[in-house]
Amino acid sequence: MFKRVIQLFLILLGGTLGFVYIPKIILLLNFGNDIPRWFESPFSGMVIGALIVALLTFWFVDSLVNLLKAFEDRIIKAPVTDVVFGTIGLVFGLVISFLIQLPLSGLNIAGISTVLPIFIYIFLGYFFFQVGFKKRDELIGLFHLPARSREKKRDVKSEGTQQTDFVPYKIFDTSVIIDGRIADICQTGFLEGTMVIPHFVLEELQHIADSSDVLKRNRGRRGLDILNKIQKDHSIHVDLYEGDYDDITEVDSKLVRLAKAMGGIVVTNDFNLNKVCEFQGVRVLNINDLANAVKPVVLPGEELQVQVIKDGKEQNQGVGYLDDGTMIVVEEGHRYIGKTIDVIITSVLQTSAGRMIFAKPKLLEKAL
DSSP: OHHHHHHHHHHHHHHHHHHHHHHHHHHHHTOGGGSOGGGGSHHHHHHHHHHHHHHHHHHHHHHHHHHHHHHHHHHHHSOHHHHHHHHHHHHHHHHHHHHHHHHHHTOOOTTTTTHHHHHHHHHHHHHHHHHHHHTHHHHHHHHTHHHHHHSEEEEEETTEEEEEEOOOOEEEOHHHHHHOHHHHHHHHTOSOSEEEEEHHHHHHHHHHHTOSSHHHHHHHHHHHHHHHHHHHOTTSEEEEEOOOOTTOOOHHHHHHHHHHHHTOEEEEOOHHHHHHHHHTTOOEEEHHHHHHHTSOOOOTTOEEEEEEEEEOSSTTOEEEEOTTOOEEEETTOGGGTTOEEEEEEEEEEEETTEEEEEEEEHHHHHHO
16 A cells, blocks of 8 residues: 555655656757647657656656565654654754845756755754754753753642752663662662663663573563563653763773763672772762671671681682672691681771671680
């Protein structure tokens, strides 16, 4: 049906062009009395033009229909923000083109008053469409988010009126979703505001869940289960950001760009992404920092009981773990592998990647 509509439109267009131009072309060719007079009639030109286009449609109408359908599919699959801002840019470009061609229409110079306006419409329309399409996130941030972050909202309560600042968006990365602890953190209310799940993060999770590797597949499916758990919790406000950055391939780089555009905060447990965000001036919340902050405080000189389970990296070192998973490196602990011993804490090293405790056996301390 769509193909027939296109053919009918092209035939009507051919008939209109034939009605206007074919009689003029015949007069210019000056056939004289070699052709009938009715052939010079505009209505004859309309029939000839329609027939010519009708014959030509058999060669290119299929390609034209496929092109239009491909364009339609791309528009349907594109995020609504891309379509809206691209359309706004196109309209803006056409308005500017109209204002530019107004003084040109008064010129009687061949080519300038006819051809140049067409070129201006096409060029500026395409240019501003690309600007609106590719700069959508910056435009959203320019007209919406920063303005909200600068303004203070008034929250009227029964006790009185108080002012609260705008709560930045929390943007989740893939690692923090797979980790799973983020669901419990959200339920406790430690994270305020809207939790943003970018579509490209969701695609990466789906790709991991479809992996042939069993471990990766289980991690991906765990991440999807965590997302469903967060979304079903009505106390947590979750938004899916459908935009993307086609000029960037790395998901982490897309997260940093999105956080800059939205004025949001990246939530992660990836040590490297944490450093990249800090370097580029993007606020970041690392749940490992939160986990380390709520762990029991251990000070040098305190005594602990630990089971040494394996060798350390350095010679004669042994390694054990606390109940919360904190690793303890026991100097001269190699001889105690498989045993539970009392140790004395010598130092504590705490970073965003985790916490390490260094100790030495209490028995060795007594021997000295």
